[in-house]
Amino acid sequence: HSPHPRHKPPAADLSYKNEISSLMDFNSPDASLDKVLLREEVAQLQEEVHLLRQMKDMLSKDLEETQGGCSADVLSATELRVQLTQKEQELDRAKEALQAMKSDRKRLKAEKADLVNQMQQLYATLESREEQLRDFIRNYEQHRKESEDAVKALAKEKDLLEREKWDLRRQTKEATEHTGLLRSQLDLKENRIKELEAELAMAKQSLATLTKDVPKRHSLAMPTEAVVNGNNQEWVMQADLPLTAAIRQSQQTLYVHTGHPTDRQVAAVRVSPCHSRQPSVISDASALEGDRSSTPSDINSPRHRTHSLCNSLEDLEEAKRKKKKEKMGLGSLSRVFARGKQRKSLDPGLFDDSDSLCSPTRLSLSDGSEDQLDRLQQVELARTTPMSQWRAGTVQAWLEVVMAMPMYIRTCSENVKSGKVLLGLSDEDLELGLGVSSLMHRRKLRLAIEDYRDAENGRGLSKAADMDHHWVAKAWLSDVGLPQYSQAFHNHLVDGRMLNSLTRRDLERHLSVNKKFHQVSLLLGIELLHSVHFDKEALQARRIQCEHQNVDPLVWTSHRVVKWIRDIDLKEFAESLPNSGVHGAVMVLDPTFDTDAMATALGIPGGKHMVRRHLVEEMKALIGSARADAKQDFERLGQGTPPTPQRQSSLGRPPSSAGRHTDDEGSLRRRAVK
Structure with a gap:
């Protein structure tokens, strides 16, 4: 066999290499992170191709080496070609897989582009929404600030109107009380004027009768030949003189004819009050005692009768003139009343023909000097006289003016x-006998009566008696920072003695104080009054000393606390304290009132940590030593930890019959503090 020529790499191998290189080009713009799996598969295929190439090279070398071999080797070469064909088929399948991967890649690229477009749209929508949200937040903050400013302005205006309203109500109440007092005084004066006018008419008639009878009595009282200065004198009424002057002239003529030095001296003494009128009750009383000390013969004498008529007529004319001018004073009224009573004490048979004309009021002296005093004098009498010595008028004046209860008069x-009857009244008598249906009004009367009962034992009235309901409703509630309850306290006439007996139940049931912190604030304000024994002057003196110094915070008022908040550079939060009930006694005596409670009362947000830290340091510097001093004071007094002052330490004595109102007072107040 001739040696086989070396096989050249087919064109398919070149295209395969190009495809592999294109797939391996991950730095191209089309590459993305979502082709990681494709990379791994391509890498595996490259390794297989590399192995196949190595096998192919080895087979090619073996084939070249065995070209000159025996025919037996031809069979193995044929097998190798079959294997190579199989490998090429596998490569074709791999190429098809790569082609499918390329199509998937194109599809993924399209999906990626769609996703990118969708993301861009979402980003654009999100940015527009964020811009709208920023605009909304900015507008909301602006509107909120404007609303807060408007609310603060309205709150200030409301407070101003409330103060004006309470001032107007107080002025109206005082004007009504003053008008009622003046009306009652005017009625008394008018009744007295009517009585005096009736007496004047009767006196004129009696005078006419007297002038007719005087010549007869004169002829019997002196010799017919009596001569003075060489002329015969007769008691003749001058027609051209006023009535009182004519009476006085006749009186002097009669005194001259009698010729008795003692009578002339008595006449001089009795004429002088007609010319020297002093507006004092003491001089009138002394004149009254002087007239009462006269002998019966002096009273029944014509001189005394004439002089009495003189005084009566002049007093009546003076009273009528002052009535017309509406300027009648209390002193002149008392003098007229005293002399009216003096005239009433005279013998009803003074005038011969006037017995049938005398009114019953002229026959006796009723109620002594009590009816000679007006309402204000009765009040002064109530202040200087033990209650057991009071008369009916004094009791009524005390009930109306001092206790401010004219509805029960x-x-x-x-x-x-x-x-004495008033001292013996029980609670049932106050309700049934006086018609005092209000529990708070009965308690006020009971505490006042017991205070006066103890005062008669030589200990004097308590300092709480100096605190009337006007002071409690206006000054004290303003000091503790709760002026919104002023009307309720004023309606129930809560005075210093009643403050001494108030409990949580009273505050909630009768005075409409429903907030627990407000109840604690009021009870601790009362504890402060206990600590100074209800002495307003001592308390005010301590407050004046710390007005410009940050000392003695126990006695600070709510207004002083607001000033302190401004002084420590927190003035933007100071407007939240009015009407909150935060005052010095709460800051010192309430152990639960800490910096968080103060920050809540001031309205400081929880996120402002620096402001709260500053408040912690300032409160620690102010209250730390004050609480220690208060604890030492209470321990020194043997009262344990504050606040546990007993009621007798404030008033100087324990109320006896008022215990039914205050049995659970100490425990309730201690629970209020806890």
Whole structure:
């Protein structure tokens, strides 16, 4: 056999190499990460092709070496060609697989392009949405800021209007009370004027009768030949003189004719009050005692009768003039009333023909000097006299002016005639006898009565008696930062004594204080009053000392706390404190009131950590030592940890019968603090 020529690589091998190289070109623009699997398969196929080529080369070498061999080797060469043909078929199949892979690659490229387009559209849509969201957030922040400013302005305007409303209500209430007081005084004065006018008419009639009877009495009282300065004197009424002047002239003539020095001295003494009028009750009372000390013969004498008529007529004319001018003073009224009573004490048979004209009020002196005092004088009497010595008028004036309960005066005048009766009233008597249906009003009366009862034992009224309901509703509630409850406290007439008895239940049921923190704030404000024994002046003195210094925060008012917040550079949050109930006693005496509670009251957001840290440092510097001092003070007083002051430490004595209102007060207040 001739040697076989060396086979050249067919054209299919060249195209295969080109395809393989194109597939292996992963740096081309068409390459992507999603062809990783294709790369692995191509690599495997390349390895197989490489092995096949090596086998082919080996077979070619073997074939060349065996060209000159025996015919037996031809059979093996034929087998090798068959194997080579099989390998070429396998290569063809691999090429087909590569072609399928290329088609898949093109399809994946198209899908990739679609996905890229979709992603670009999504990115564009997302950017537009983000821009819209930014615009919305910006507009929302702007609107929110405008709304907050508007709400703050409305809140300030509301507070201003509320204050104006409460001021107007207070002024209206005071004007109404003052008007009622003036109306009652005016009614009393008008009734007295009517009585005086009636007395004036009767006095004129009696005077006419007296002038007719004087010549007869004069002829009996002196000799017919009596001569003074060489002329006969007669008691003649001058027609051209006023009534009082004519009476005085006749009186002087009568004194001259009698010729008794003692009578003339008495006449001089009795004429002088007509010319020297002093607006004092003491001078009127002394004149009254002087007239009462006269002998019966002096009272029944014509001189005394004439002088009494003189005083009566002048007093009546003066009262009528002052009534017309509407300028009648309290002193002149008291003097007129005193002299009216003085005239009433005279003998009803003073005038011969006037017995049938005398009114019943002229026959006796009723209720002594009590009716001579007006309502304000009765109030002053109530302040300086023990309750057991009060008369009915003093009780009524005390109930109306001091206790501010004019609605119970009518039933009081019917059922309570003296202070002793008032001291003996029970709670049931207050409800049934005086018609005091309000539980808070009954408690106020009960506490006041017990305070006056203890005062009669020599210990004096408590300092809480100086705190009326106006001070509690306006000043004290404003100091503790809860002026929104002013109307409720004012309606229930809560004064200093009632503050001493308030519990959580009272605050919630009667005074509409439903927030727990507000209840704690009020109870701790009362504890502060306990610590100073309800002494307003001592408390105010301590507050003045710390007004411009950050010391003694226990006595700080809500306004002083707001000033401190502004001083520590947190003025943007200071507007949240008014009406919150945060005051010095809460900051010092409430152990649960920490920096977080203060930050919540100020409205500081939780994200502002630097602001909260600054507040922590400032509060620690302010309250740390104050709480330690308060604890030492309470331990020194033997009262344990604050706040546990007993009620007798504030008022100076424990209320006896008021215990039914305060049995659970200490425990409730301690629970309020805890």
